[in-house]
Amino acid sequence: MQWETVIGLEIHAQLATKSKIFSGASTxxxxxxxxxxxxxxxxxxxxLPVLNQEAVHMAVKFGLAIDAEIAPVSVFARxxxxxxxxxKGYQISxxxxxxxxxxxxxxxxxxxxxxxxxxxxxxxxxxxxxLHEDFQGLSGIDLNxxxxxxxEIVSEPDMRSAEEAVAYMRKIHSLVRYLEICDxxxxxxxFRCDANVxxxxxxxxxxxxxxxxKNLNSFRFVEKAINHEVDRQIDLLExxxxxxxxxxxxxxxxxxxxxxxxxxxxxxxxYFPDPDLxxxxxxxxxLVEVRDQLPELPDQKCDRFIQQYALTDDDASVLTxxxxxxxxYELTVSTLGGEAKLCANxxxxxxxxxxxxxxxxxxxxxxxxxxLGGLLKRIVDKTISGKIAKQVFDEMWQTGAAAxxxxxxKGLKQITxxxxxxxxxxRIIADNPVQLExxxxxxxxxxxxxxxxxxxxxxxxxxxxxxxxxxxPKLKG
Amino acid sequence: xxNKTIAxxxxxxxxxDFSSEEITQAYLSRIKQHDEQLNCFISITExxxxxxxxxxxxxxxxxxxxxxxxVPIAHKDIFCTRDVKTSCASKMLDNFYAPxxxxxxxxxxxxxCVMLGKLNMDEFAMGSSNETSFYGPVRNPWDQGCVxxxxxxxxxxxxxxxxxxxxxxxxxxGSIRQPAAFCGVTGLKPTYGRVSRxxxxxxxxxxxxxxxxxxxxxxxxxMLQAMAGFDTRxxxxxxxxxxxxxxxLNRSLDGLKIGLPKEYFDDRLDTDIRRCVDEAIHEFTxxxxxxxxxxxxxxNLSVPVYYVVASAExxxxxxxxxxVRYGYRCENPFDLxxxxxxxxxxxxxxxxxxxxxxGTYALSTGYYDAYYLKAQKVRRLISEDFRQVFADVxxxxxxxxxxxxxxIGAKTNDPISMYLSDIYTIAVNLAGIxxxxxxxxxxxxxxxxMQLIGNFFSEERLLNAAHQYQSVxxxxxxxxxxxx
Numbered sequence: 001m002q003w004e005t006v007i008g009l010e011i012h013a014q015l016a017t018k019s020k021i022f023s024g025a026s027t028x029x030x031x032x033x034x035x036x037x038x039x040x041x042x043x044x045x046x047x048l049p050v051l052n053q054e055a056v057h058m059a060v061k062f063g064l065a066i067d068a069e070i071a072p073v074s075v076f077a078r079x080x081x082x083x084x085x086x087x088k089g090y091q092i093s094x095x096x097x098x099x100x101x102x103x104x105x106x107x108x109x110x111x112x113x114x115x116x117x118x119x120x121x122x123x124x125x126x127x128x129x130x131l132h133e134d135f136q137g138l139s140g141i142d143l144n145x146x147x148x149x150x151x152e153i154v155s156e157p158d159m160r161s162a163e164e165a166v167a168y169m170r171k172i173h174s175l176v177r178y179l180e181i182c183d184x185x186x187x188x189x190x191f192r193c194d195a196n197v198x199x200x201x202x203x204x205x206x207x208x209x210x211x212x213x214k215n216l217n218s219f220r221f222v223e224k225a226i227n228h229e230v231d232r233q234i235d236l237l238e239x240x241x242x243x244x245x246x247x248x249x250x251x252x253x254x255x256x257x258x259x260x261x262x263x264x265x266x267x268x269x270x271y272f273p274d275p276d277l278x279x280x281x282x283x284x285x286x287l288v289e290v291r292d293q294l295p296e297l298p299d300q301k302c303d304r305f306i307q308q309y310a311l312t313d314d315d316a317s318v319l320t321x322x323x324x325x326x327x328x329y330e331l332t333v334s335t336l337g338g339e340a341k342l343c344a345n346x347x348x349x350x351x352x353x354x355x356x357x358x359x360x361x362x363x364x365x366x367x368x369x370x371x372l373g374g375l376l377k378r379i380v381d382k383t384i385s386g387k388i389a390k391q392v393f394d395e396m397w398q399t400g401a402a403a404x405x406x407x408x409x410k411g412l413k414q415i416t417x418x419x420x421x422x423x424x425x426x427r428i429i430a431d432n433p434v435q436l437e438x439x440x441x442x443x444x445x446x447x448x449x450x451x452x453x454x455x456x457x458x459x460x461x462x463x464x465x466x467x468x469x470x471x472x473p474k475l476k477g
Numbered sequence: 478x479x480n481k482t483i484a485x486x487x488x489x490x491x492x493x494d495f496s497s498e499e500i501t502q503a504y505l506s507r508i509k510q511h512d513e514q515l516n517c518f519i520s521i522t523e524x525x526x527x528x529x530x531x532x533x534x535x536x537x538x539x540x541x542x543x544x545x546x547x548v549p550i551a552h553k554d555i556f557c558t559r560d561v562k563t564s565c566a567s568k569m570l571d572n573f574y575a576p577x578x579x580x581x582x583x584x585x586x587x588x589x590c591v592m593l594g595k596l597n598m599d600e601f602a603m604g605s606s607n608e609t610s611f612y613g614p615v616r617n618p619w620d621q622g623c624v625x626x627x628x629x630x631x632x633x634x635x636x637x638x639x640x641x642x643x644x645x646x647x648x649x650x651g652s653i654r655q656p657a658a659f660c661g662v663t664g665l666k667p668t669y670g671r672v673s674r675x676x677x678x679x680x681x682x683x684x685x686x687x688x689x690x691x692x693x694x695x696x697x698x699x700m701l702q703a704m705a706g707f708d709t710r711x712x713x714x715x716x717x718x719x720x721x722x723x724x725x726l727n728r729s730l731d732g733l734k735i736g737l738p739k740e741y742f743d744d745r746l747d748t749d750i751r752r753c754v755d756e757a758i759h760e761f762t763x764x765x766x767x768x769x770x771x772x773x774x775x776x777n778l779s780v781p782v783y784y785v786v787a788s789a790e791x792x793x794x795x796x797x798x799x800x801v802r803y804g805y806r807c808e809n810p811f812d813l814x815x816x817x818x819x820x821x822x823x824x825x826x827x828x829x830x831x832x833x834x835x836g837t838y839a840l841s842t843g844y845y846d847a848y849y850l851k852a853q854k855v856r857r858l859i860s861e862d863f864r865q866v867f868a869d870v871x872x873x874x875x876x877x878x879x880x881x882x883x884x885i886g887a888k889t890n891d892p893i894s895m896y897l898s899d900i901y902t903i904a905v906n907l908a909g910i911x912x913x914x915x916x917x918x919x920x921x922x923x924x925x926x927m928q929l930i931g932n933f934f935s936e937e938r939l940l941n942a943a944h945q946y947q948s949v950x951x952x953x954x955x956x957x958x959x960x961x
Contacts, residue, residue: 045573048711048712
């Protein structure tokens, strides 16, 4: 039988506010346990939540960027359950009336553009962390993360493969970073997702029973976990079994999902409006203000790059994957004053390669757009060859020096003086009579050998065009 | 020395008739003399009080004036006080010391009040008789075999017995007004949002409101002046200007339109209480007020609505008491569920458990619409009833409670009958409007209270009316026997 996979994602993006969603405590990552939890975060008796306006601002930015309805009135609700890292015994979230309503996002997967509907996005507070190691059989609680603002972004079950799910997640990841509402740091858990996965016979309208895979914190894990889960469900169904609705955890070590809790034992969260917080009202004027401040979004930027720089769709989408990369590219182009394709090749090639190797972010690059532009200028004006440029690039990467200084100091300037090149050519032809004979008797491939010898003799500084121009007539005699 | 109002104490302090330290000592010794019997106090903070009194005397010596500088008071043990135990009258918090002051406590400290201690109450403010306290019941000074009402029973009894001139309390369904009525004192429940709830341990967040219990309306005005105001730490507090409650006390009541809701005066009302209330209303007409009958058609639904809404909210509010971070923890829990169930099972009293269970039930899947949602709808109808009558009249007058103080133990095994003792007070909380209860008579030597109910932020008018009534009557001056 042919099976179709159905996937919906719930993405949790930690909002990049300085303080928590309902208290003034800092949200900075990595502090000593329980030093960033104030009376409100600890859930002491008598304390009350006060909504962080910046978190609302960020949620609205996201909503506008996905073309969603922003609720004029939304409501915070209490989600009740007991857990030691949940200090109040309830999480403040949004249930019936979320701040961001229906929106959508276009993704590209398998060379196809696809529109994914986003059901809603709502504000909520994160819980603390339970630490099960290092306490001799007891558990430790760290409440630093308790009260950190999250935007939970819920998609419709619109994705049909793990690749689509990953493309969607990457797109959201790119978007929240463009909007500067989330740092996107997946290792620190600032961006994570739950995947709802089901399968159904191809052509069937009704959805199959789904399993929810919790807490996936890398794109790779999303892909692997979904693929594993799809295989598991298909195997189960084909061997006559049924899928149970349950929550599963993905274990990256064994590349398997295993059940966490089933629906039967799931909590009744007893949601109800939080009486400590008034309904959140958003004025139309505020929306206009936020809309005016929205940056150019990834899709808009990608389209502009295609138009303005005559780039291919693929190049433009790679270069606009992050705002920092796009800014870097544009700075390089403007420094160089054109040559958009050359810039694209260098940014996506040598620069991206070097960054990857060192596991650096483009913002951390030792060579900024101005420096790279300066280097590329010297290729364009033929001061150096592309090959020498790579050598200069490596030197710039190490020292942070400008291209011109390196070219000067190391004497890497290209030899374009035909007299000088001619002398070298003559010497090489004289030194290689056997190869000359072979060439002249029809072994054309030996041209490369002679070019190589000339370049070697000039340490690569001879202008390759000039070498070819002078060498061929001499070889032919 | 002890039989003084705030206004009298303040005048005496300003004239140097006595120092704050002296009057503080006087009240402390009176507490020592009587509180073993009455059980009004959970904590007596003598050292804190004497230090605060000295500080107040210095402020007075510098020529500072302010109606509350150097005046002894005590807080209901629901308000968090830094470094002083805040128990909420529960075993759960018997070991709890808050690292911060509630906004109300902070405000009273700034105003110069001297805190003598923390007052007994029903556990987590759940009760109408002060019998659910972990620290035992408070006795009514008028009849020590009777309850003082609740939940602010310690506050009302202490003011009534002149152990303190004034106290703070909280009112979720009548918890200031009903004990004020039972103990013959004046108790004001302000508009929801008028007084900050920050640091006031939550029972039912959408209903809870702090307010004063005092001997007179004038004192209530002085207290409210210090307590009222917008607090950025409480999202439900309202940024509305605070009126001058004191300077408007003497306005004439000529032409004041008083509505009498007929639902409060039907044949279920005790005839003796009715007589007292009627006499009080007659005094108001003599002061120039016009009286007319009005109707609040949905008011009879108040009690069921309240027990759904308040219980639902409390079931979540009390989840934080889990034995993990503070408060009571059972011994040697063998796993997490055991930690939760035994800590909560051992530390919460029966009434608190009953309300948590009721609330949990009302919010559960399959029951939410029928209970919680329905209750919220009816709540809006009740609010609407009030909105309509206030289009026609300025204030309402009604009995505060259906009976006078009842004997200790009389209703402990009958929760429904206990719940019905708040039948006249609850609607005001559901609507979020203010009301003041004042003593208007005695039946069998037990006080009777009448409440004046006003529209949002009409505390000034309510206190004005109450003060005018107290200017021509003396029920509020009477002392219970044995406490003269």
